[in-house]
Amino acid sequence: MKNKINTVIWISLIINILLSVLKLYYGFKGNAGSLKSDGFNSLSDVFVSIMILITLKIAHKKPDENHPYGHEKFEGLMYFLLGLVLVLTAFSIGANGISELYDYFIHKRVFIKPSTSTIYVAVIAILLKLLLSYLTITASKKYKAPALKADSVNHLTDVFATSASLIGITLAQFNLIYFDSIASILIALLILLSSVEILKEAISFLVDASAEKEVVSNINQTIKTVLGVIRIDDLKVRKHMKHYYVDVEICVDERLSLKEAHDIAENVHDTIEETYLDVLHCMVHVNPGVPKKKK
Template sequence: MNSEERYKVGNKISKITILLNLMLAIGKTIVGVIGKSNAMISDGIHSASDVLSTICVMVGLKLAKKPEDKRHPYGHEKFEPIVAKLLALILGITSIGIGYKAIKDIMVGTYSTPSIIAVYAAIISILIKEWMYWYTVRGAKRIQSSALMADAWHHRSDALSSVGSLIGILGARFGYLILDPIASIVICVVIMKVSVDIYIDATNQLMDCSADNETVNKILKSILNVEGVIKIDVLKTRVHASRMYVDVEISVDKNLSVSEAHDIAEKVHDKVEITTDRVKHCMVHVNPC
């Protein structure tokens, strides 16, 4: 899948999730006010932050699809993990705000009893956000986008926070009023955990970490299956956002001509690049054996 196709898939998913998040943000905030549920209002704010994060994803996907140029000879794919780090920070700030308000409510003792409408809103929110999570995850895996995957986890964290809201609302309706702000604290912790995980993953992509063991072993097997390759001396992989670079040193018969050794290197190059579509380029060095 080329950069333009990746962008079209990601852009379509982002537009759909923005529309749904806007509806949820407005709906949950209104229901939270009418139903007297602080947890539901917090949930609405979280959905609103998801709209902003998805817009960031759209911008990141657009920038990442730009072709190589003189100043950026390796392309612009790293815009995606940069955006993912930004989304992680937005999530973290959101969680701190929600947690601060909840703790303040507990200390002051400003509890309220949510109405039944807040219960229905929480259930609807859980179903919609969970669908959005799976829809976005499928797209993220299809185009191998870290930014879109981060956005998917925004949706999953929202679904989990809605579960917390539901528990708090039901608890408050049965007389345990403190459960509503406690649910907001649970939401805060869940969102913060997700934000840290996303931030670490994006940082790893920017630091040129190696590919996972499964991918490396797949590449190793494909190289060793090339006729003329005696052994692999060095194999290095470098994750480059949604893509990957591979550097390999192979040993071939020392009696081969330069042209024959080059042909083997070309076969290795082509084999690696078709083994996984994440490979953007493979550099092959030949050693005599």
């Protein structure tokens, strides 16, 4: 699985390098400000792909003395850094677009019409990014890899961003030059929106946020089916990247021997870990209680 995830990231890296060169070269040569902005966005994607490759190598290491719970949270840290990189990229591109509009309308600066070759580059970029988006979305669902999920969101945002660039360049062919700068600002907003979503999810990975209500409810119902459990006194399910940790307090008949109570707790532990493969560990605490009398 690790090798297959790495293959997807390597494909992304190679295509992002190609797109960075194409966009920046034709953006500068063809006087297309939005394509240049999109080129710098692709350049940040190259950095992101390299960062993902390095992080995944660390995240897949086995637990050790200093990291008894494994290294998966390094992937969450990378997820967070990816969000920050996208925020910085968005502000940089947006500021450049606003500056160009200011020069156009206030300083009456004359801008050269973008070359038609930049239109073809934008179309090629959109097609390649659609391919990457499909590839990473499919792989992220199959392998449940948060890093690939973040990268798929990034690729999909790039599709809309380059589409905005394409529209801006096309309108500029009809002497609506300032639309190229407006496209740069739209690109920045799209990148900013996706970065906020990535940061929110990354924070949930890093702060041990509670699992989804449906997951908690399902685990709750499963524990209640275990023979000997009178009730559930407390249940906590926390995220650990794509996995979960479960802490539960169950109530059992106070008249049972220690061995009998332990066997019930062990049964709960085994049932949860065997039923829910995403659960890394289920910790069970036993409380004494009195069973309800049957009417």
